[in-house]
Each structure stands twice: as structure tokens, then as C-alpha cells.
Amino acid sequence: MTDTAVESRRETRSAGPAAPPLRPQNRQFAVLAVLVLLAIPLPLILPAAQGAVAVRILIFLIMAVGWNIMSGFGGMFSFGHAAYFGLGAYTSAYLLVEHGVSPWVGMAAGMVVAAAVAMVIGYFSFRYELKGAYFALATFAFAEMLRLITTSSDAVNGAVGYQVPLIQGSSLGQMQFPAGSPAYFWIALVLAGGAVALSILFRHSAAGRYVVAIRDDELAAASVGAPVMRHKLLTVALSGAITAVAGAFYTQYYLFIDPQLAFGSSVSIEAIVTAVIGGIGTIWGPVVGAVIVGSLSDVTATLLATPPEFLSFLQGRSGLDVILYAVMLILIVRLMPKGIFGTLAEKFSERRRR
Amino acid sequence: MTTTIDTDAPETRAPSATLAVLKRAGVVGALVAAAVAVALVQSGSGIVVWQSVVTGLLTGGLYGLIAMGLTLIFGVLDIVNFAHGAMLAVAMFISFGVVAVTGLHPYLTMLITVPALFLVGVLVHRGLLSGSGGATLENQLLITLGLSLLLENGLLLFFGAEPKNVGLPGETHLDVFGAVVAGSRLYAFLGAMALGLLLYWMLQHTRLGTAIRAVASNSAGAELVGINVRRIHTLTFAIGAACAGAAAALAVPLLSVTPTLGEQFNITAFVVVVLGGMGNVVGALVGGLLIGLVEQLTTIYLDGQSSLLGVFVVFVLVLFLRPQGLFGRRT
Numbered sequence: 001m002t003d004t005a006v007e008s009r010r011e012t013r014s015a016g017p018a019a020p021p022l023r024p025q026n027r028q029f030a031v032l033a034v035l036v037l038l039a040i041p042l043p044l045i046l047p048a049a050q051g052a053v054a055v056r057i058l059i060f061l062i063m064a065v066g067w068n069i070m071s072g073f074g075g076m077f078s079f080g081h082a083a084y085f086g087l088g089a090y091t092s093a094y095l096l097v098e099h100g101v102s103p104w105v106g107m108a109a110g111m112v113v114a115a116a117v118a119m120v121i122g123y124f125s126f127r128y129e130l131k132g133a134y135f136a137l138a139t140f141a142f143a144e145m146l147r148l149i150t151t152s153s154d155a156v157n158g159a160v161g162y163q164v165p166l167i168q169g170s171s172l173g174q175m176q177f178p179a180g181s182p183a184y185f186w187i188a189l190v191l192a193g194g195a196v197a198l199s200i201l202f203r204h205s206a207a208g209r210y211v212v213a214i215r216d217d218e219l220a221a222a223s224v225g226a227p228v229m230r231h232k233l234l235t236v237a238l239s240g241a242i243t244a245v246a247g248a249f250y251t252q253y254y255l256f257i258d259p260q261l262a263f264g265s266s267v268s269i270e271a272i273v274t275a276v277i278g279g280i281g282t283i284w285g286p287v288v289g290a291v292i293v294g295s296l297s298d299v300t301a302t303l304l305a306t307p308p309e310f311l312s313f314l315q316g317r318s319g320l321d322v323i324l325y326a327v328m329l330i331l332i333v334r335l336m337p338k339g340i341f342g343t344l345a346e347k348f349s350e351r352r353r354r
Numbered sequence: 355m356t357t358t359i360d361t362d363a364p365e366t367r368a369p370s371a372t373l374a375v376l377k378r379a380g381v382v383g384a385l386v387a388a389a390v391a392v393a394l395v396q397s398g399s400g401i402v403v404w405q406s407v408v409t410g411l412l413t414g415g416l417y418g419l420i421a422m423g424l425t426l427i428f429g430v431l432d433i434v435n436f437a438h439g440a441m442l443a444v445a446m447f448i449s450f451g452v453v454a455v456t457g458l459h460p461y462l463t464m465l466i467t468v469p470a471l472f473l474v475g476v477l478v479h480r481g482l483l484s485g486s487g488g489a490t491l492e493n494q495l496l497i498t499l500g501l502s503l504l505l506e507n508g509l510l511l512f513f514g515a516e517p518k519n520v521g522l523p524g525e526t527h528l529d530v531f532g533a534v535v536a537g538s539r540l541y542a543f544l545g546a547m548a549l550g551l552l553l554y555w556m557l558q559h560t561r562l563g564t565a566i567r568a569v570a571s572n573s574a575g576a577e578l579v580g581i582n583v584r585r586i587h588t589l590t591f592a593i594g595a596a597c598a599g600a601a602a603a604l605a606v607p608l609l610s611v612t613p614t615l616g617e618q619f620n621i622t623a624f625v626v627v628v629l630g631g632m633g634n635v636v637g638a639l640v641g642g643l644l645i646g647l648v649e650q651l652t653t654i655y656l657d658g659q660s661s662l663l664g665v666f667v668v669f670v671l672v673l674f675l676r677p678q679g680l681f682g683r684r685t
Contacts (some may be wrong), residue, residue: 047374077492128674132491133434137624138673141666144621257449265617269503276496317514319507319613330482333496 001069022333028283029197035287036193040316043182050298051185055253057294058188059246063288064194064274066243069202072281074235075354076122080143081243081271083121086262086316088244089251090150093162103175107248111241119233123195126232140265147263161258164251175252184253186232191249195242199284204240211235243271269286273329288341292328297321332343358466359557375681382680386647393654401532408533414646415543416605417587418639419550421626423597426553429633430492430570433483436498440622441595445471445602446611447509453520453606455551460520461541464603468596477589502616507540509613517610525607528534542604549600550639553593556633566590570633621662622649625669631679 092106169179277287449463557563574596630637
């Protein structure tokens with residue numbers, strides 16, 4: 001994966017003696033702040049149905065940011081991010097339903113659990129030098145094992161899953177509000193903004209630079225003394241923890257979780273597709289991808305509910321949204337492998353250099 | 355890369371290598387025997403275990419055939435085809451459709467599914483995977499992943515999620531030393547074994563097979579001696595897809611046809627491929643039998659757990675301890 005090699009080269013050049021060394025991340029933080037500020041009034045403007053789409057976009061966004069840290073920056077192609085999403089969802093749901101613990105604490109606990117599991121899976125995978133397809137298959141196998149185990153474990157309600165107990169009125173501490181409340185959007189916005197901020201910090205931290213170097217050439221990085229194992233583990237832990245946040249919030253927002261929703265392979269696929277469409281290994285790729293993938297299912301749902309004449313045979317069928325993003329995935333990988341944001345950014349910087 | 359499509363014939367191999375393979379086969383046999391013995395102790399009933407072993411091996415033959423296509427594609431093209439299960443589902447829908455419309459015997463639909471899937475394979479390879487866009491491993495993973503989503507949801511969109519069944523005319527149940535076996539399962543096993551051996555023979559003894567093995571072991575060298583590598587790649591991908599087409603016609607009386615059925619077969623086929631050694635065609639056939647057995651024994655060991663759990667445990671152990679597969683050589 002050489003997608004951000006160009007970008008990082010550009011960054012190191014602009015970080016030379018002429019420019020202050022902190023410039024790129026400060027610029028990215030500024031963009032992030034503007035985006036968050038612009039998004040704040042959205043739930044008050046949008047109609048209720050579009051408000052729900054906006055929340056879903058933010059959930060996709062957090063997942064894709066998590067995936068991108070490990071697989072984009074780290075180059076460790078994960079096919080099993082459902083494991084971390086599900087651990088976040090199940091940890092918080094379990095603590096809330098069985099022990100009455102606040103979802104905020106549950107979310108933090110979920111992050112810790114997901115990070116720990118990610119490090120265990122990562123340790124064994126790196127210890128036994130799984131690479132490429134083998135690594136992808138191993139991560140996939142772990143997510144599926146978690147799905148099968150939760151499905152048949154009575155301790156976590158088996159295939160039935162958890163329903164979040166409803167409370168009267170709204171409570172920030174319980175992370176529960178009346179249906180359609182803008183508070184859900186604002187919480188998701190804070191979480192998503194935090195996730196993007198973390199990914200910016202990570203990308204420009206020593207660990208992030210090491211990991212990108214390790215991705216581009218592990219042998220070379222190791223030979224100049226980069227602690228390969230430690231930085232890879234740090235990366236997968238951070239990636240798992242961020243993805244767990246999406247899972248915990250998902251449970252609170254939809255008030256329901258079961259093994260298929262939490263650990264199903266479609267969760268992993270959503271994280272991958274979102275990041276790839278936007279642009280692997282870029283800060284803003286997951287943001288762009290989430291807006292596209294998240295709103296796509298809404299567009300197709302309305303299309304299929306009241307289809308135009310020539311599509312009338314599709315009324316009430318499902319699957320069209322996935323078809324569209326599958327086609328988009330294939331086209332983007334074939335035609336612009338750096339993703340929408342990555343390709344645009346490259347075009348832009350080329351023109352500026354001329 | 356572990357391209358072990360038996361690039362050297364057994365007789366030219368160093369005797370120590372043959373010995374090592376035999377030794378490993380012995381170890382695997384001992385492990386299987388031990389697993390069966392533990393299952394015997396656990397269940398306390400010989401007939402239950404015997405039934406599981408028979409069912410497991412028969413189902414495993416089918417897994418082997420599906421995995422052979424996958425492993426062939428991996429061995430020659432280095433492509434991990436995530437769409438293999440979805441292609442299988444497409445073939446099953448073709449088979450179902452042909453039976454529903456013409457009333458043809460399910461096994462005879464192979465005459466249609468195999469060429470159809472061969473064509474699909476050619477189109478997918480030429481249209482999506484060859485050329486620079488399909489160059490890196492990640493791109494290939496993503497393209498085949500997208501393709502599997504596309505095929506599965508296309509089937510869902512046009513045929514709906516309701517399961518469809520194809521009955522085998524004259525279905526019988528046979529008695530194999532006390533175990534009850536559905537005729538369709540036995541025929542599927544026999545068919546899968548026959549096709550597996552046919553594929554192996556084709557690879558070892560025909561011009562095309564020799565060319566495929568040449569490309570697998572050294573594509574630059576193959577190009578130098580005048581083999582059209584791109585054409586061999588396309589043909590290999592198509593043959594791999596055709597394996598799924600054949601397996602679909604054999605398996606269609608055994609299960610309910612749904613758009614997502616490929617997913618589970620895909621997972622199992624990957625496990626089989628890794629177990630047998632990526633790119634090792636005979637390994638895939640043997641791995642299929644083992645995984646069929648593991649599935650059945652899991653339900654005895656872990657009461658109430660899905661049979662897939664045991665498959666994944668074996669998978670992870672093999673990935674970590676013998677990523678080159680049971681019969682592969684470390685490269």
C-alpha cells in the first residue's frame with residue numbers, strides 16, 4: 001500500500017526548516033474544528049428521518065476511522081473489525097443491563113476490552129508473522145469465533161442479545177433521550193470528532209510515523225531500530241478502542257444489540273468499504289466515505305419504497321444499497337485506488353506544485 | 355509464496371521429502387484417531403460417533419471440491435478469491451432455476467453450471483482482476499470482496515431471501531454399517547472425489563495442466579518458454595470458478611438455496627485451503643475431509659455450540675503453527 005506515501009513525503013518536505021514543524025496537524029485540527037462547528041446545528045435543521053441518517057453517518061465514521069488507523073496507516077489489513085465493534089457493544093450492554101453501570105463507563109470498559117483483545121490477536125499474528133491474506137483471514141476468524149461464542153453463551157443472552165432498558169425522560173448519564181432527540185447527534189459528533197482528532201494526533205506522533213515507516217518497509221524500519229512489535233501493538237489497540245466506541249454508542253442509539261449485529265461480518269465490511277471509498281490511509285478519507293456510505297442506504301430505501309416505473313419490480317426488496325456500494329467499491333479500487341479523498345488531494349497538491 | 359501445486363512429480367522429489375509427507379500424514383492420522391477416540395469417550399455411543407464420522411467425511415468431500423477451485427486460483431494467481439462462495443451461490447441459483455423451469459435432473463444441471471461459471475470466471479478475471487488495477491493483494495481482496503457483496507445482494511434483490519429447495523428424484527437412504535446416509539450426500543461425495551481426481555489428472559498429465567503448473571512455479575520462466583501467462587491466468591481462474599459450478603450442482607439437493615449460503619461455504623473453504631496448504635490441490639481435497647470431520651466432532655465435543663466454532667479453532671491453530679498447511683513445505 002503506497003497510498004499515503006506521496007502524502008507523507010509531501011508532509012516531510014513541507015515540515016523542513018522553512019515551515020514550522022507542527023503545521024500539517026494544526027491545519028488538520030483547524031479543518032476538523034470547522035467541520036464540527038458546521039455540523040452542530042444539523043439536527044435542528046434536518047427533518048427527523050435525515051437526522052437518523054446523520055447519526056448513522058457518524059457511527060460509520062467512527063468505525064472507519066478505527067479501521068483506517070490499523071489497516072490504512074498500519075497497513076495491517078483487518079477483515080475482523082466486527083470483533084472490536086461487538087466487544088464495545090456487548091461490554092457496555094452487559095454492564096448496563098446486568099449491573100446497571102452507566103453506558104459511559106461501559107463505553108470506556110468496552111474500549112479497554114477491545115484494546116486488550118486487539119493486542120492479544122495482534123501479538124499472536126505478529127509473533128507468527130501472519131501477513132497479507134493470512135492476517136486478514138486470521139482477524140476474520142477471530143471475529144467469527146466471538147460471534148459464535150456469544151450466540152451460544154447464555155451468560156450474555158445467547159442469540160437473543162440485549163435490549164437497553166428504557167428510562168423516563170432523558171438522562172445524559174444514562175446516555176438516553178427521547179427518540180429523535182438532537183442530543184444523540186451531538187454525542188455522536190463529539191465521539192466522532194474525538195476519533196478523528198485521535199487519528200490526527202496518532203498520524204503525527206512518533207508511534208504513527210514509525211508505523212507508517214514499518215508499513216512501507218518493515219525490514220528497513222526494524223534495521224534502523226524501530227521497535228516494530230511495540231508500535232504495531234499500540235496501533236491495533238488504538239484502532240480496536242476507537243471501533244469499540246462506535247459499538248457502545250450504536251447499542252445506546254438503537255437500544256438493541258445481538259450477536260449478528262455486533263460481530264457479523266457485515267460490520268467489518270462496512271468499516272472497510274467506508275474507509276476504502278473515502279481513501280485508505282488518509283485522515284479525511286473515512287469522513288468522506290462515511291457521508292457517502294451512510295446516506296446511500298437512506299437514498300435506496302426511499303427509492304425502493306416508491307420506485308419509479310421501470311424499477312417497480314424491485315418494490316419492497318432489500319439489497320440495493322449494498323449492491324451500490326459494492327459497485328462503488330470495485331470501481332474505486334480499479335479506477336482510483338487512493339479513494340475519493342486521496343485522489344482529489346493528490347490532484348490538488350500536484351496542481352499546487354506546478 | 356507457497357505455490358505447491360505439486361510442481362515436481364512425486365518420483366523426482368527427494369526421498370526425504372516423501373518421507374516427511376508420509377510422516378506428517380501419519381501424525382494427522384494419529385490426531386484424527388485420537389479425536390475420534392475422545393469423541394467416543396465423550397458420547398459413550400459408538401453409533402453416534404460412527405454416524406458423525408461418515409457424515410463428516412461425506413460432507414467434507416464437497417468442501418474439498420469447492421476448496422480445490424479456491425486453492426488453484428491462489429496457487430497460480432496469488433489471488434485470495436473472497437467471491438468464491440458467492441459464485442457458488444450463483445451456480446446454485448442457476449441449477450435451481452434450470453430444475454424449476456425444465457425439470458432436468460439436478461445433477462445434469464452441471465452441464466449448464468460448469469460452463470456458466472467458467473464464463474463468469476473468464477469475465478471476472480479479464481474484467482476486474484487482471485491489469486494494473488488488480489495488482490496489489492489489498493486491491494484483489496477488496497475487488498473480490500466487492501464482487502461477493504454484489505453477487506449475493508444481486509441474488510437477494512431478484513430472488514428474495516426465501517430459501518428454495520431442489521429435491522433429488524428417487525432420494526433414498528442407505529445404511530453404511532449402521533450409519534444412515536442420504537443417497538444425495540453419498541452421490542455428492544462420490545461426484546466430488548471423481549471431479550477432484552479429474553482435476554488433479556488434468557494438472558499432471560495434460561498440456562494445459564503442465565502450463566498451469568509452470569506458471570505457478572515460475573511465471574517469468576513460463577513466459578520465456580512461450581507460455582501466454584495472462585491466458586493461463588484467465589483459464590485457471592475460470593477452472594477454479596467452474597469447480598464451484600460443479601460443486602453447486604452436486605450440493606443443490608442437499609441444502610436450501612439462499613442468496614447468502616455462499617458465505618458459510620466461503621469460510622469453510624478458506625479453512626480447508628489453509629489447512630491443505632495454499633495452492634496445494636490434493637491438500638485441499640484431504641483438508642476438506644478433515645474439516646468435514648472436525649465440524650461433526652465439534653457438535654459432540656461442545657454440546658450446543660455451532661459446528662463452525664471447532665472449524666475456526668482448527669483454523670487459527672493451523673494459521674499460527676503451520677501457516678504453510680499440513681502438507682505444504684515452508685518457503
